[in-house]
Amino acid sequence: MSSRSITVTNDGTAQANIGVVGMAVMGSNLARNLASREGNTVAIFNRSYEKTQTVLDAHPEAEFVPAKDYAEFAATLSKPRTAIIMVQAGKGTDAVITELTKVFEPGDIIVDGGNALFTDTIRREKAVRETGINFVGAGISGGEEGALKGPSIMPGGSAEAWETLGPILKSIAAVVDGEPCVTHVGTDGAGHFVKMIHNGIEYADMQLIAEAYDLIRRGTGKTPAEIADIFAEWNTGELESYLIEITAEVLRQVDASTGKPLVDVIVDQAGSKGTGVWTVQTSLDLGIPVSGIAEAVFARSLSSKPAQRAASSSLPGPSSEAFTPADPDAFIEGVRLALYASKVIAYSQGFDAIVAGAEEYNWDIKKGDIAKIWRGGCIIRARFLNRITDAYAENPGLVALVTAPFFVDVMAEAQTAWRNVVADAAKAGIPAPAFSSSLAYYDGLRADRLPAALVQGQRDFFGAHTYKRVDKDGTFHTLWSGDRTEIEAVDAH
Numbered sequence: 461m462s463s464r465s466i467t468v469t470n471d472g473t474a475q476a477n478i479g480v481v482g483m484a485v486m487g488s489n490l491a492r493n494l495a496s497r498e499g500n501t502v503a504i505f506n507r508s509y510e511k512t513q514t515v516l517d518a519h520p521e522a523e524f525v526p527a528k529d530y531a532e533f534a535a536t537l538s539k540p541r542t543a544i545i546m547v548q549a550g551k552g553t554d555a556v557i558t559e560l561t562k563v564f565e566p567g568d569i570i571v572d573g574g575n576a577l578f579t580d581t582i583r584r585e586k587a588v589r590e591t592g593i594n595f596v597g598a599g600i601s602g603g604e605e606g607a608l609k610g611p612s613i614m615p616g617g618s619a620e621a622w623e624t625l626g627p628i629l630k631s632i633a634a635v636v637d638g639e640p641c642v643t644h645v646g647t648d649g650a651g652h653f654v655k656m657i658h659n660g661i662e663y664a665d666m667q668l669i670a671e672a673y674d675l676i677r678r679g680t681g682k683t684p685a686e687i688a689d690i691f692a693e694w695n696t697g698e699l700e701s702y703l704i705e706i707t708a709e710v711l712r713q714v715d716a717s718t719g720k721p722l723v724d725v726i727v728d729q730a731g732s733k734g735t736g737v738w739t740v741q742t743s744l745d746l747g748i749p750v751s752g753i754a755e756a757v758f759a760r761s762l763s764s765k766p767a768q769r770a771a772s773s774s775l776p777g778p779s780s781e782a783f784t785p786a787d788p789d790a791f792i793e794g795v796r797l798a799l800y801a802s803k804v805i806a807y808s809q810g811f812d813a814i815v816a817g818a819e820e821y822n823w824d825i826k827k828g829d830i831a832k833i834w835r836g837g838c839i840i841r842a843r844f845l846n847r848i849t850d851a852y853a854e855n856p857g858l859v860a861l862v863t864a865p866f867f868v869d870v871m872a873e874a875q876t877a878w879r880n881v882v883a884d885a886a887k888a889g890i891p892a893p894a895f896s897s898s899l900a901y902y903d904g905l906r907a908d909r910l911p912a913a914l915v916q917g918q919r920d921f922f923g924a925h926t927y928k929r930v931d932k933d934g935t936f937h938t939l940w941s942g943d944r945t946e947i948e949a950v951d952a953h
């Protein structure tokens with residue numbers, strides 16, 4: 461039995477300092493994590509009490525305080541009552557919030573720990589605030605293992621709620637260099653916004669790794685197990701990360717029934733839970749190019765169109781003999797450098813979106829703190845997040861992450877190999893959309909002049925959308941259907 465003390469009221473009701481609603485795997489794991497920390501007593505509730513009982517029977521060491529209805533759940537919690545909702549995002553979350561607001565009081569705290577769309581969180585926070593109850597949208601990353609052993613947590617909400625919630629979340633978060641991977645991100649939907657961007661970067665990261673694997677396999681003929689060794693070696697250097705680590709594990713796995721590499725018997729159609737799509741849609745609304753993330757989302761969509769792919773399988777392309785690197789080891793090193801550079805672009809684009817979101821929604825998001833809490837617990841945890849933290853510490857107003865001195869050096873070292881890999885992929889007919897779009901974005905940033913001038917001329921021709929000039933102030937329009945003289949005009953961009 462644990463040494464924690466449980467306060468009991470006069471009527472015999474146990475008092476917990478934190479509650480969890482939803483006893484699916486993520487919820488039960490988070491509850492177990494909370495219960496394992498000194499000072500926490502955890503109340504649990506599930507719509508079906510049968511599932512609550514299953515968790516109680518499986519984990520008596522947690523000394524959970526169970527409840528059979530919302531009123532009993534509220535009665536078990538000490539004030540200010542604090543409950544974390546871990547149910548499927550959407551209508552289920554709204555239903556739980558409605559029930560909790562009936563039994564909670566002003567000053568209590570409701571936390572949504574699911575993958576909610578941040579605009580839903582903004583709406584919910586506004587509605588719940590009118591009752592005097594605090595509502596917190598908290599992004600929780602790390603999957604089932606992270607929930608149990610220590611996730612990266614991105615809570616939004618009020619400063620008042622953070623005073624109570626902060627110590628509890630710090631007790632369960634992953635720890636890197638003695639610092640818990642949790643910070644108060646900002647008000648209302650800020651936490652879920654940052655978690656959304658995290659997931660968008662995750663999409664790009666996974667796609668880039670998959671493209672690296674595909675290029676190495678097709679270019680060198682190495683087996684998945686041999687490529688696993690390459691990824692394991694990469695994981696000892698600057699590419700060290702959770703995703704590189706698990707990639708090696710997946711590639712080593714042998715299917716028990718066929719004896720083939722597991723990766724060869726998995727259907728090549730990637731699923732999606734929607735957060736990558738949200739990242740791209742939101743970034744488009746904010747006017748932020750996240751091309752690497754977008755191409756990762758589109759790659760999953762393309763993979764999941766079997767009829768179109770089957771119908772297109774005989775389309776003309778280069779012969780398989782077109783891609784035989786003269787020096788396989790040099791080619792693999794080139795892929796490594798291209799992967800590193802492209803990953804930097806994905807993070808740079810993600811942080812651009814965070815900056816734009818903070819400006820749009822009036823959030824005070826500290827970029828360096830976000831990089832710091834992503835160093836542990838979350839899916840995109842990686843060694844070079846320390847470099848991102850350092851970059852924003854040295855220059856909080858950094859316009860683009862990729863322009864930080866450390867990353868400028870990375871690009872200088874990687875760019876030749878990066879270009880060669882993208883060119884080789886194109887010549888061989890191997891799709892590498894995230895590699896190539898990341899390189900195009902990089903070159904677009906560094907270009908002295910872009911062909912957008914022609915696009916703007918075209919827009920003015922067919923729609924009188926006007927344009928500006930490089931040699932004088934003002935806005936102009938050419939009378940294309942008249943004598944083609946130029947006149948001053950009202951900006952119609």
